[in-house]
Amino acid sequence: MKNLNFQVNLQGVIDLLSNHLYSEPGVFIRELLQNSVDAVTARKRLGHTFDETVKVEIFSSHTISFTDNGCGLTEEEIEQFLARIGGSAKREDQDSADDFIGQFGVGLLSCFVVSEEIVLITRSANEDAEPLEWRGKPDGTYSIKKLKRQVPVGTTVYLKAKPEFDDYFEYYRVSELLEKYGQYLPTPVMLIEEKYERTINESKPPWLMDKPEAMAYVEGIAYNKPLDIIPLTSVIGGVQGIAHILPYAVSLQDEKKHRVYLKNMLLSDRMTNILPPWAFFVNGIINTSSLRPTASREAFQENDLFFAVRDELGECIKRYLIELANRDADLFRRLVLIHYASIKTMAVEDDELYALFIRHLRFETSYGELTMAEILLDHRLVYVTTTLDEYRQVARVARAQELLVVNGGYVHDLDLVRKVTEIAEDVTVDILNTLEFANQFEELDLEDRLTVQPFIDQSDALLESFQCRSLVRWFEPADIPVLYNTNQDVNFFKLAEESEQRANELFADIVHVIRNDLYDTPYAKLCFNYNNPMVRKAMESNDPQLRKASIELFYTQALLLGNHPMGPAELRMMNDSLLQFMNRGLDGAEVAR
Amino acid sequence: MKNRYDELRRSSWSMPEGKQKLLVLEEMIRIADRYMTEEDAYNARTSYFAAAAEAGTQERMITAFAWCLAKYDQSPGSYSQHEIMWYYKWVIGMIWRFPVFRLEQIEAVFEDFKRRCIEYGYSLRTYYHKRSVYLLSRGLTQEATECYKQWRTASRDALADCRACEQNAFGHYLFSANQLKRGMQAVKPILDGKMVCRSIPQATYSEVMVPLLKLKQYEEAVAVGKKAFRTIKGPQFIEEQGVFLEFFTVTDLPKAVKIYNETIRYGLEYKPSWERFNYLLSVRLFLQEWHRKKRRKKLVEDGRVTLDWLEQEIASLADAFNRRNGDDYMLAYMTDKETHMSRMIEAFQQRVE
Numbered sequence: 001m002k003n004l005n006f007q008v009n010l011q012g013v014i015d016l017l018s019n020h021l022y023s024e025p026g027v028f029i030r031e032l033l034q035n036s037v038d039a040v041t042a043r044k045r046l047g048h049t050f051d052e053t054v055k056v057e058i059f060s061s062h063t064i065s066f067t068d069n070g071c072g073l074t075e076e077e078i079e080q081f082l083a084r085i086g087g088s089a090k091r092e093d094q095d096s097a098d099d100f101i102g103q104f105g106v107g108l109l110s111c112f113v114v115s116e117e118i119v120l121i122t123r124s125a126n127e128d129a130e131p132l133e134w135r136g137k138p139d140g141t142y143s144i145k146k147l148k149r150q151v152p153v154g155t156t157v158y159l160k161a162k163p164e165f166d167d168y169f170e171y172y173r174v175s176e177l178l179e180k181y182g183q184y185l186p187t188p189v190m191l192i193e194e195k196y197e198r199t200i201n202e203s204k205p206p207w208l209m210d211k212p213e214a215m216a217y218v219e220g221i222a223y224n225k226p227l228d229i230i231p232l233t234s235v236i237g238g239v240q241g242i243a244h245i246l247p248y249a250v251s252l253q254d255e256k257k258h259r260v261y262l263k264n265m266l267l268s269d270r271m272t273n274i275l276p277p278w279a280f281f282v283n284g285i286i287n288t289s290s291l292r293p294t295a296s297r298e299a300f301q302e303n304d305l306f307f308a309v310r311d312e313l314g315e316c317i318k319r320y321l322i323e324l325a326n327r328d329a330d331l332f333r334r335l336v337l338i339h340y341a342s343i344k345t346m347a348v349e350d351d352e353l354y355a356l357f358i359r360h361l362r363f364e365t366s367y368g369e370l371t372m373a374e375i376l377l378d379h380r381l382v383y384v385t386t387t388l389d390e391y392r393q394v395a396r397v398a399r400a401q402e403l404l405v406v407n408g409g410y411v412h413d414l415d416l417v418r419k420v421t422e423i424a425e426d427v428t429v430d431i432l433n434t435l436e437f438a439n440q441f442e443e444l445d446l447e448d449r450l451t452v453q454p455f456i457d458q459s460d461a462l463l464e465s466f467q468c469r470s471l472v473r474w475f476e477p478a479d480i481p482v483l484y485n486t487n488q489d490v491n492f493f494k495l496a497e498e499s500e501q502r503a504n505e506l507f508a509d510i511v512h513v514i515r516n517d518l519y520d521t522p523y524a525k526l527c528f529n530y531n532n533p534m535v536r537k538a539m540e541s542n543d544p545q546l547r548k549a550s551i552e553l554f555y556t557q558a559l560l561l562g563n564h565p566m567g568p569a570e571l572r573m574m575n576d577s578l579l580q581f582m583n584r585g586l587d588g589a590e591v592a593r
Numbered sequence: 594m595k596n597r598y599d600e601l602r603r604s605s606w607s608m609p610e611g612k613q614k615l616l617v618l619e620e621m622i623r624i625a626d627r628y629m630t631e632e633d634a635y636n637a638r639t640s641y642f643a644a645a646a647e648a649g650t651q652e653r654m655i656t657a658f659a660w661c662l663a664k665y666d667q668s669p670g671s672y673s674q675h676e677i678m679w680y681y682k683w684v685i686g687m688i689w690r691f692p693v694f695r696l697e698q699i700e701a702v703f704e705d706f707k708r709r710c711i712e713y714g715y716s717l718r719t720y721y722h723k724r725s726v727y728l729l730s731r732g733l734t735q736e737a738t739e740c741y742k743q744w745r746t747a748s749r750d751a752l753a754d755c756r757a758c759e760q761n762a763f764g765h766y767l768f769s770a771n772q773l774k775r776g777m778q779a780v781k782p783i784l785d786g787k788m789v790c791r792s793i794p795q796a797t798y799s800e801v802m803v804p805l806l807k808l809k810q811y812e813e814a815v816a817v818g819k820k821a822f823r824t825i826k827g828p829q830f831i832e833e834q835g836v837f838l839e840f841f842t843v844t845d846l847p848k849a850v851k852i853y854n855e856t857i858r859y860g861l862e863y864k865p866s867w868e869r870f871n872y873l874l875s876v877r878l879f880l881q882e883w884h885r886k887k888r889r890k891k892l893v894e895d896g897r898v899t900l901d902w903l904e905q906e907i908a909s910l911a912d913a914f915n916r917r918n919g920d921d922y923m924l925a926y927m928t929d930k931e932t933h934m935s936r937m938i939e940a941f942q943q944r945v946e
Binding site: 488507518 | 594597607608609612613616619620622623624626627652653655656657658659660662663664666688691693694698701702705820851858864865891893
């Protein structure tokens with residue numbers, strides 16, 4: 001038996017890694033910076049003392065160089081670094097010296113995106129190491145030669161731009177990218193062009209700032225003053241950071257853009273998931289030392305550690321909110337006001353935050369818009385509807401009955417209201433059954449009931465084909481003639497009817513079973529208000545034609561007011577009944593004239 | 594009416610899955626039926642399918658599907674064949690879950706699906722997949738195993754679930770057939786993070802928790818439980834929520850209370866079905882444990898959901914399934930489940946002590 005290796009086309013692999021791993025060409029700057037910083041760290045680990053620096057120099061004809069005085073490379077290490085690519089990510093100890101070599105190679109590959117050749121001059125920090133020059137091409141060929149002249153310990157990388165990437169080698173562009181990625185690096189980074197020289201990273205990282213500094217900093221970059229700054233720390237993730245509370249409302253659908261640094265180097269300025277999804281009222285600026293980056297170093301590996309860190313950061317935000325409620329009631333209220341949707345989502349997800357926020361949340365109720373605190377002040381029994389339509393059907397009447405009904409039709413409101421018993425044990429929350437709602441109204445006395453029965457019978461007969469049943473009660477407010485409640489299943493039933501008629505034999509039979517064995521026929525309810533003068537008048541009429549027209553008018557008006565779709569039969573009914581009244585009225589008027 | 598339709602459609606996009614969304618979509622279908630083209634009515638229904646399934650009302654999905662299938666048969670050129678077959682796959686995965694349907698009806702639907710697969714040139718992989726799960730629910734182990742083999746050997750095509758979902762389904766099948774170790778092997782690539790999709794690995798967590806407990810791998814089970822119980826939500830997953838309820842009843846009662854309070858509303862709204870049956874079995878286990886001590890805290894719906902009521906409901910559901918299946922397999926199913934649960938509770942408590 002012979003063991004063989006796969007033959008891999010090196011050029012293809014380099015192309016794949018360099019052109020498809022990274023999201024934008026500018027990352028070569030970050031990779032070179034990272035290599036320099038890693039080399040400096042590695043040399044420090046050897047116990048050398050030296051003034052660490054990284055120098056980036058811009059030459060004419062679109063060439064740049066990156067120079068560090070880190071540990072440099074030996075010939076053997078150079079031989080290794082391309083061989084180690086791919087092996088690097090799997091090593092357990094990211095900081096080990098071997099790994100530095102592997103990462104170095106991957107980092108260097110990103111340069112092939114913008115450059116046709118990489119020239120590397122290096123002298124290892126090992127004693128008696130000779131200066132070396134390495135030249136590599138994207139087809140995988142390279143040469144190494146020993147240099148005669150002396151060079152200091154460290155590494156310099158020279159790149160010449162491919163024509164289409166010229167602008168990445170211009171002063172302004174390099175400067176911008178260096179600042180973006182490296183402005184908080186601990187090693188001084190100098191940018192040099194001819195005689196002009198400046199240090200890129202003089203500023204203090206935001207995660208080391210105190211609150212006023214951080215506020216000013218965020219205002220500077222975001223052009224508006226944050227509501228407040230929340231300090232973030234995670235011990236297990238080695239995280240320090242700040243979250244600034246946005247001074248304006250954000251949509252739940254918006255992608256979050258947190259700025260995340262790995263050991264002070266910018267990893268991504270648009271990371272979506274380093275904070276929990278409910279925390280969309282803040283933007284984070286975070287530095288971590290122990291999360292593992294992916295191969296492209298543009299995101300983190302989403303392992304258990306990652307999620308543990310995320311939870312820990314979420315805890316920081318939560319603790320801040322709890323503390324804020326006690327410390328600064330005014331700011332707390334503003335926060336609730338601005339980030340209402342976010343807070344609702346949080347409150348549903350988390351019991352502690354629920355207890356903190358629920359009293360401040362506002363609900364649409366039969367008594368107008370109220371906060372939960374206001375609701376709990378006067379009411380021990382709270383009804384909530386499961387849908388908007390149900391709420392609309394009963395709201396006005398409920399108010400007159402002195403019932404507190406909350407509209408649970410908006411996102412999260414039903415869940416928020418149902419949970420209220422967890423913080424107020426003496427309160428009862430019931431889901432309102434609109435169809436049985438009318439049953440609680442005052443019944444008529446026996447005599448009246450007998451009088452109106454023919455009217456109700458007539459109404460039942462007229463509306464049977466619309467699956468609507470009638471009843472009569474005395475209720476407030478008097479200006480509502482009828483209360484019409486649909487059964488929520490009514491549309492589904494029409495749909496099922498359609499299906500049964502159209503479907504093939506097999507499925508018609510199945511739908512038949514669903515309609516008859518799984519559901520009851522849904523009747524809507526039309527409750528006449530005996531307290532309303534129009535209803536009284538119609539009921540007192542002896543003319544069956546007029547009574548018919550009145551019932552039809554009451555019914556169709558109720559449909560119109562409730563926004564219910566009208567079928568052709570119902571439209572015809574409305575027109576006929578109106579015409580009846582018009583005929584009577586107009587004919588009468590003509591006779592009178 | 595087109596305006597109203599568009600307005601409803603717009604609002605449906607931002608709605609969470611559930612009853613409110615269903616009502617909006619039903620109104621849209623009604624409007625489309627009355628005032629718009631047949632194509633509009635067809636499309637309104639296809640967007641209703643997922644919403645109905647996710648709201649835990651699979652019978653509504655089947656109802657709307659029946660209409661679409663008829664329209665497809667009338668003019669196969671006007672509608673996508675793959676789409677109708679894709680949803681048909683859902684239907685054969687759902688229909689046996691309702692004991693109101695007669696066995697002949699269920700068989701006829703499977704047969705019709707199979708016939709169409711052959712006629713339209715699809716592999717029978719999906720057919721065997723869904724059928725093996727159905728047969729297993731009736732305790733027909735031998736027939737199910739036959740089907741399982743056919744499922745694994747038939748070729749994959751566009752009708753099959755995605756690879757991650759199928760891998761999960763292999764696990765599901767093996768766990769249901771009580772082949773725990775093989776099941777764990779099947780879902781290993783998922784748990785290792787090598788296969789993911791929109792619903793994997795979340796769906797896998799609830800699959801493996803009880804098997805892990807049965808295999809006495811308590812630490813792993815607890816780790817999965819912690820990670821998983823927040824990832825599935827909504828009425829669609831009531832059976833899975835039941836698994837979490839059982840799991841936390843054994844390992845962490847306060848969390849079980851939370852799950853119960855959040856899900857019982859969905860459980861009660863479910864029509865008599867396989868999901869409701871299994872969920873209520875889980876609820877019974879939870880309530881039995883809950884009532885071992887006197888408690889001050891009140892549970893949601895405590896007036897309605899009592900142990901007596903549960904006994905009745907469970908018995909009537911088991912009876913409905915038995916009558917439909919013409920045997921008494923459900924009794925064995927329940928006994929088996931109870932034995933496993935009590936063994937697990939005992940083992941877990943010993944571990945804690």
